[in-house]
Amino acid sequence: MLQNQVGQALAKKAACNVSWDKHTLNFYSVDASSYAVRPSAVAYPKNERDIIKILKFASLHKVSVTPRGAGTGLVGSSLGNGIIVDMKHFNKIKVGRGFVQAGSGAFKGDIDKILKKHGRFLGPNPSIGPFCTIGGMVGTNASGSHSLKYGSTVDNLISVQVVTPKGNLVSLPQKRFLARKILKIANLETQKHFPRVSKNSCGYRVDKITKKSDVQKIIAGSEGTLGIITSAKLKTLPIPRQTVLIISSYKTLKEAAYDVPKILKLGPSAVEVIDYNIARHIRVSLPKGTKCLLFVEFDDSISRKRKKCTGLLSGKMVIHTTKEKQIARWWSHRNSALSHTLRNTSRNEMIFSSMEDATVPVHRLPLLLDLVEYLTSRYPIRVIVYGHAGNGNLHTRPILKKKDKHLMRKIALEFFSGVISIGGTITGEHGDGLARSEFVKMQYGNKTYGAFKKIKRLFDPDNILNPGKIVI
Ligand SMILES: Cc1cc2nc3c(=O)[nH]c(=O)nc-3n(C[C@H](O)[C@H](O)[C@H](O)COP(=O)(O)OP(=O)(O)OC[C@H]3O[C@@H](n4cnc5c(N)ncnc54)[C@H](O)[C@@H]3O)c2cc1C
Structure with a gap:
């Protein structure tokens, strides 16, 4: 079936709304990633029966189906060229x-x-x-x-x-x-x-x-x-009765990384990091020479853990507080890291997204930072770093000139093989999607990848659901 016939044909069979106008297709062509894929139609099922009809139609006509939530995914996993199924009515x-x-x-x-x-x-x-x-x-x-x-x-x-x-x-x-x-x-x-x-x-x-x-x-x-x-x-x-947030400033990312395993022994509820590219957008005065900030939160045994933690941090204290409003304000700075990252590029530069979510055993964070430093010295890139340091999960966002775009894949490959060799995963939370599915086999090897294919065949023998993601 031709792409432009899918909407009309599906609308005849499905009991729910189906759209295929230009505006709708443009909207669902993108998510929060840098990818764009134009779908054939968008369906809005209201119950399970509607979904079953869509899937039966898709199987019969060999059209792909991609479920979608809010489209905030960062790797293009909710994009597809067949039918997009928007699940907004399933909201009980x-x-x-x-x-x-x-x-x-x-x-x-x-x-x-x-x-x-x-x-x-x-x-x-x-x-x-x-x-x-x-x-x-x-x-x-x-x-x-x-x-x-x-x-x-x-x-x-x-x-x-x-x-x-x-x-x-x-x-x-x-x-x-x-x-x-x-x-x-x-x-x-x-x-x-x-x-x-x-x-x-x-x-x-x-x-x-x-x-x-x-x-x-x-x-x-x-x-x-x-x-x-x-x-x-x-x-x-x-919900914890009280939390304490402790923020410490460091002269290098590595100094902060060395503190993380020590902090983990105290049982924190969060340990997060942002580098200076992000910290500079926060309108507060930071200690001279700040190159990164470490956010540490505890949500139990507050006073004991606060005392122990402030004693062991090797960085300079920026703030430690239990005041709810202050804590919320600081967390909003941390949570704006991605939008601050985007503010760091000039018109002739771009950010590439495939190597933005590596996770390594936490004591190997310094090795991950070494790898990033090595790539920065080898290629014409600068890298913004933030993320969930306590989990060894860093969002490393390389910026390069648009004219150097052809280097992206080579850099990503070197990065991924480095991450795997230090015992890490190429994605800790954002998933494989269009950005990383081709590297899943490299992560796990043939045997485990073969098991993934068996799982896929067990559920979806005709490869109707979101093809090209995870196993390809
Ligand atoms: C600024 C920003 C910050 C973020 N921070 C984080 C973070 O800290 N941690 C984190 O993990 N992620 C983060 N993300 C990524 C993203 O927000 C999350 O992964 C989120 O959970 C995706 O939800 P969504 O509803 O937008 O899903 P979508 O983007 O719509 O879909 C994501 C995937 O889920 C599938 N899916 C959606 N609904 C269904 C369904 N009903 N059935 C089957 N599959 C379905 C889609 O097919 C797709 O593969 C961030 C994104 C942004 C833009």
Whole structure:
């Protein structure tokens, strides 16, 4: 079927709204990444039956289907040239004891507001804040500053409902037949090639699956390639009574990196870093020679941990506070890191995005910084650095002249092989998408990649769902 015929043909078969006008297609051609892919049509299902009809149509006509939440993903994972399924109508939220059950199109901000009334919160907190959806968080295995203490989405996912490309509505881990097959693929041999890092959004997370009650985790980070999530049940936690934020200034990123393992021994709820390219946009006076800031947060045993931490930091103290408003203001500076990064480029420069999410074992952070320094000396690039230092997860954003664009792939390849050789993953939270799927095999090797292909075939034998992402 020709691309421009899909919308009209789907509208005849689907029971829900379908759009294929120029304005809609332009809007859904992009997300928060630097990629653009024009879809054929956009569908807005209101219930599971609508999704099943879309998938049956897609299978019959060999058209791809890409589920989409808020489109805030950073690697183009919600872009596709077939049918985009916008899940905005799946927005019901139900709070239970120790969990929230939310439709995949529910916004995190709406969930946060409701949970707050119950004195609860969600562990994973992407810096994008309220603007992402549960489907997107599960789809990318999103995390954030608090994942240091509370884990990524994969660690908080209790159960999930998906519509598979064959048109079946499936609950995991309950669906026994599927659970058995997933468990068989997720064996020790497959798992041993996973890096020992605290966050990972590369490939399918078979390493998190050791028993039947874990099999829902296969959907976390699956980027819409295995099923369309209709709802997910996630753990919630009691909101801490008080937190303390300690910010320290360093003359080099490496000095800050050496402090991180010492801080981790105290059990912080967050340890984040921003370099001077970002810190300079904060309108406060910083100690002379500041080249980076380390943010350390504790949400239990506040006074004891505050005292110990301020005693062990080798940097210069900028602030330590328990005042809620002050803490929120400083966190908003940290969470604006990406927009501050974009303000650092001139008209003839560009930022490339494939090497922006590496994660290494935390004691190897200095080696990751060495790798970045080496690439900066070898190629005409400068690199902005920020991220979740406590997890060994740095967002390294290289800026290069547009005329040097052809070097991007070469630099990324060198970077990825360096990251893998120091025991890291090429993506800790943003996923593979269009930016990194071609490097998933390099990360894991043939055996584990072969297991990923089996997982994909198990759910989606005709490769209808978001093709080209994760396994290619
Ligand atoms: C400024 C900024 C800061 C960010 N900070 C962080 C951060 O700190 N940590 C972090 O982890 N991420 C971060 N992100 C990335 C992004 O916001 C998160 O990954 C977010 O969870 C994506 O949610 P979304 O609703 O926008 O998903 P989308 O971008 O719409 O989709 C993301 C993926 O999930 C899939 N998907 C969406 N809905 C479904 C569904 N119903 N069924 C199956 N698959 C589905 C899509 O197909 C796609 O593959 C940031 C992004 C921005 C722009």
